[in-house]
Structures are given as structure tokens and as C-alpha cells.
Amino acid sequence: MQTINSYDFKGKKALIRVDFNVPLNENFVITDDTRIKAALPTIKKVMESGGSPVIMSHFGRPKNGPEDKFSMRHLVGHLSELLGVEVKLAPDCVGAEVKAIADALQPGEVLLLENLRFHKGEEKGDVEFAKQLADNGDCWINDAFGTAHRAHASTAVIAQFFPNDKMFGYLIESEVESLDKVVKNPQRPLTAIMGGAKVSSKITIIENLLSKVDNLILGGGMTYTFVKANGGEVGDSICETDFLETAKNIEKLAKEKGVNLVIATDVVAADAFSNDANTQVVAANAIPEGWQGLDAGPESVAKMKEVIENSGTILWNGPVGVFEMETFAAGTKKVGAAIVEATKKGAFSLVGGGDSVAAANQFGIAPGVSYISTAGGALLEYLEGKVLPGVAAVRGE
Numbered sequence: 001m002q003t004i005n006s007y008d009f010k011g012k013k014a015l016i017r018v019d020f021n022v023p024l025n026e027n028f029v030i031t032d033d034t035r036i037k038a039a040l041p042t043i044k045k046v047m048e049s050g051g052s053p054v055i056m057s058h059f060g061r062p063k064n065g066p067e068d069k070f071s072m073r074h075l076v077g078h079l080s081e082l083l084g085v086e087v088k089l090a091p092d093c094v095g096a097e098v099k100a101i102a103d104a105l106q107p108g109e110v111l112l113l114e115n116l117r118f119h120k121g122e123e124k125g126d127v128e129f130a131k132q133l134a135d136n137g138d139c140w141i142n143d144a145f146g147t148a149h150r151a152h153a154s155t156a157v158i159a160q161f162f163p164n165d166k167m168f169g170y171l172i173e174s175e176v177e178s179l180d181k182v183v184k185n186p187q188r189p190l191t192a193i194m195g196g197a198k199v200s201s202k203i204t205i206i207e208n209l210l211s212k213v214d215n216l217i218l219g220g221g222m223t224y225t226f227v228k229a230n231g232g233e234v235g236d237s238i239c240e241t242d243f244l245e246t247a248k249n250i251e252k253l254a255k256e257k258g259v260n261l262v263i264a265t266d267v268v269a270a271d272a273f274s275n276d277a278n279t280q281v282v283a284a285n286a287i288p289e290g291w292q293g294l295d296a297g298p299e300s301v302a303k304m305k306e307v308i309e310n311s312g313t314i315l316w317n318g319p320v321g322v323f324e325m326e327t328f329a330a331g332t333k334k335v336g337a338a339i340v341e342a343t344k345k346g347a348f349s350l351v352g353g354g355d356s357v358a359a360a361n362q363f364g365i366a367p368g369v370s371y372i373s374t375a376g377g378a379l380l381e382y383l384e385g386k387v388l389p390g391v392a393a394v395r396g397e
Contacts, residue, residue, distance in 0.1 A: 001395060002167040004042065004141065009051030013102055015137030016042060016169060017154045017390075019144040019374075020057035020075055028074045033082075035146070036075070038374055040082060042143045042169035043110065047083075052105035054136050055079075056093055056113040056154055057144070058122065066118045076112055087112050094119065094132035102136040122153045127160075129153045134161035143169025145176075148390030149378040159393035168394050171374070176391060178371040179382050181348050187312030189214035193304070193335060195318025196355065197221035199243045202318075203250075208385045209315075210253050215307045217262040219296055219320030219331070223284065226251070226263050232285025235269065236292040262307055266297030268321070268328060275325040295321030296331035308338040309345070316360075316369075317353040317383070323362070333363050340368030352379040 018039040023031045030036070039055075046053045060070040073089055080087045085108070090098045093113035102111055113136070116122040121129025130153040134140070140162040142148070147155050159166050168176070182190070192213045194202055199222045209216060218226065224237040229247035254261040264284045269291040270277035281297045282288070296304065301320075308314060316339060323332035336359060343349045351360050352373035360366040373379050378388055387397070 002139075002165065004045055004167050004169060004173070007139065007165075007167060009046050009049040009139075011107060012051045012138040013054050013105060013136065014046045014051045014139050014141055015054045015056065015133070015158075016046070016141045017144045017147075017158075018042075018055055018057050018169075019146040020055075020072070020079075021059055021146070022075070024074060028069070030075065030078055033078060035374065036079060036082065038171050039143055039169065042141060042171065043083065045170070046141075047085075047108050047110065050107045052102075052107060052109050052111070054102050054105070054111045054113065055087075056116055056133065058117045058147070058154075059115045060117070062115065062117050066114075070115050070117070072112050072114050079110075079112060083110060085110055090114055092118070094129065094135075099135050116152075116154050123150075125151050125153055125157045127153075127157055130157040131161055134158050139165035139167070141167055141169045142390050142394050143171045144390065145172045145375045145378055147378070148172065148375070148388040149381045149386070151389035156389035156393040159396075166394050172391070172394075174371070175373060175375060175379075178350055178373065179379070182313055182315045182350050183212065183383065183385075186212075187348060189311050190313045190315075191215040191217065191307055191311040192315045193217040193219065193308070193317065193320070194222075195220035195320050195332075196353075197238055199225045199240055199247060199250075203243075203246060204384045205317075205380060206250055207253065208383065210250070210257050210259055213259055215260045215262060215311065216254060217304050217307060217320075219264065219304070219335075220318055223264045223267070223296075224287075224293055227284050230285065233287055234285075234293065235287035235289055237269075237287055238292070260307070262303060264293075264296045264300035264320075265303070266299045267293035268295040268297055268331070270294050270328070273322075275327050277327070279327060294325075295328040301331050301334050304335055305338040308335065309342050311342050311347050314339050314342055314347055314349040315383075316349070316351045316356050317380075319355050319359050323355075323359050329363075332359050336360060336363050336365035340365055343369055
């Protein structure tokens with residue numbers, strides 16, 4: 001398989017699939033350019049190696065063809081600034097005019113194609129549309145891990161037109177490498193911390209992880225579904241009564257596989273979902289009527305901390321409390337600190353999923369962990385054991 005470091009880009013047009021789906025304010029100003037910055041090393045590598053990057057991405061969810069608010073013209077200025085060259089903007093992403101502009105690019109020049117999703121063929125995975133995209137380049141680099149779980153024209157189907165000239169960009173390469181350290185060859189013990197509100201959204205991941213992990217820490221809102229399944233009183237806490245049997249099955253499966261399942265035994269309960277609510281620490285299975293559990297209690301956090309600090313590999317996906325409110329942030333903060341501590345001792349730690357990444361950034365934990373994943377859906381599907389079309393297409397699987 002070709003790699004971005006071994007490939008000769010001299011005089012080549014490199015078609016790079018990136019994820020520039022960034023948020024804009026009402027004046028069309030980018031409010032968070034993390035995704036753009038994440039793609040810069042790959043784009044610069046092509047430029048510095050004498051090639052010409054031809055960049056393609058989706059942006060927003062246009063419904064019926066071209067719409068100005070979803071035009072790449074809103075991003076081209078900022079990208080030019082970040083790269084230090086004036087990036088050319090194509091009028092479309094396919095067609096004779098676009099091909100002519102791409103063909104005329106000189107080494108080091110950069111072209112940004114118009115929004116891929118202005119064409120229905122992108123999301124449909126249309127082969128003809130993929131072929132037209134492929135006409136704009138001599139090689140194809142997939143660096144959009146955020147869309148690697150979609151079999152779209154630009155993320156997977158296009159690979160067939162570059163049998164010997166396809167590769168991962170630096171971002172996908174590091175994402176896949178880091179995830180494989182957790183999923184395929186972890187240092188033991190392997191601990192997964194799964195938080196968040198609902199068991200229903202994490203069932204398949206939890207079930208898949210049970211055959212891989214040594215310790216599974218379950219936190220956040222899903223705690224109360226497990227407590228209720230065991231006959232506990234959860235007061236007004238969030239609870240999925242339709243999933244009580246599922247919770248019992250997960251506990252049974254953990255036991256069968258010898259996985260140490262850690263669920264809160266005490267919680268910080270509040271009499272309202274508010275930062276100013278009255279609070280008390282109570283047993284997780286004895287939350288009074290009218291009260292709700294909003295954070296893991298001190299006893300539970302101490303137990304989680306001990307497990308985390310003695311781990312060789314740690315995956316963190318989801319907070320253990322409502323960390324956005326200072327009153328209920330202590331559990332998540334301490335779990336994050338324990339991950340940093342374990343990393344210092346030589347553990348490999350991966351943080352993924354919007355809420356955990358937000359918590360890691362908010363509490364200054366991010367610099368102390370091994371890897372922060374940029375992906376949402378793709379990360380979760382990889383953890384579920386699914387094959388990601390955008391990864392398989394490059395590997396030729």
C-alpha cells in the first residue's frame with residue numbers, strides 16, 4: 001500500500017478528500033476551524049513535495065443542488081491564510097471547466113473544489129460521479145476520518161479509479177493507528193470508560209468491547225438504567241425502562257467474559273436539573289423521590305480512579321456526570337485527571353466522542369492524553385467492530 005511519505009508527488013495533481021464541514025456564524029465567519037487545521041499537514045506535504053493539492057469536501061446539508069450558504073467560497077479565504085498561498089476556488093467539483101483548472105495547476109498551487117453535496121451522486125455513491133471527480137487528479141488521498149463510515153463517491157467509490165495511487169492522509173493514518181492500539185493490540189489491562197445519557201445509543205459498542213476489555217466503567221445517565229434493572233430506586237434520574245433487560249444482559253455477559261464492570265455505587269443527587277440545585281450524596285440505588293443523580297459520587301470516583309491508574313490502555317467515550325454544570329463536574333474532572341496520571345505512567349490513552357473531547361479541553365486534560373480523536377460516528381462504528389468503507393477502500397479490502 002502506498003503511503004503519503006513514500007509517494008512521489010512531483011508534478012502530480014493530488015486529489016485530497018478532507019472534512020471541512022465546519023460551523024459558521026450568521027455572518028458566514030468560521031467559528032471553529034479545528035477540522036481545517038487537522039488537514040493542513042497532508043495538504044502541505046503535497047505542496048512541499050512538488051505536487052498540486054486539489055481539495056474536496058462536503059459542507060453542510062444542501063438539499064437541492066447549489067446553495068450560496070453552503071458554498072466553499074466562505075472557507076477559501078481562511079484556508080488561503082492558513083496555507084500562506086492564494087487558494088483557487090473551482091466553480092463546481094466536476095466537469096470540463098473544473099478539469100481544465102485542475103490540469104493547469106502549477107506545483108505548489110492549490111485548488112478547492114465546490115461542495116461535493118451539491119451533487120446527489122456524492123451521497124448515493126454514484127460510480128459515474130466518482131469517475132468525474134477522479135478526472136481531476138493523478139492520485140487520491142483520503143484524509144476525512146469523520147466521513148470514513150460513509151460509502152460516498154469521494155470517500156470510498158473513487159478508490160477504484162486509483163488502483164495503485166491511493167493512500168491515507170496523515171489524519172486518517174493517525175486515527176486508524178491510534179484506534180488499532182485500543183481495538184487490535186492493546187497493552188493490558190485495557191479499560192474502557194463509556195459515559196453519556198443512554199444505554200440505547202451505546203449497546204452495540206458495549207457488547208463489542210466486552211470481548212476486548214479487562215475493565216468497563218459505565219457512567220453518566222446510563223448508570224440509572226443499570227441501577228433500576230437491579231431493583232434500585234432512581235428517583236427522577238434519567239432511565240430507559242425499555243432497556244432494563246438489556247442492562248441485565250450486559251452485566252451477565254461481562255460476568256461470563258470475566259470483565260470487571262464498574263458502575264457507580266454512590267451519586268451526587270440534586271432536587272433540580274440546575275447548577276443552583278440542592279445536592280446530596282446518596283447510594284445509587286436509593287435516590288429519593290423528586291431527586292435525580294447528576295454525577296458519580298466520591299466512593300465511585302475513587303473506585304474508577306484506581307482502575308484507570310492501573311491500566312495499560314484507556315479508551316474514554318462519554319462523561320460520568322453533567323460536567324457542563326460546575327456543581328456536577330467533579331466526577332468527570334477526576335476521571336480525566338486519572339487518565340492523565342495513567343498516561344504519565346506509560347499507558348496509551350485515547351479520548352473520542354464530542355462530549356469527552358469537550359470535557360478534556362474544558363478541564364485542560366487534552367495535552368496529557370496520548371490521542372484525541374476528531375471523529376464521531378466513524379469512531380463509534382470502528383469501536384463497534386464495523387468495517388469503515390473509507391478505510392477499506394484505501395487498504396483495498
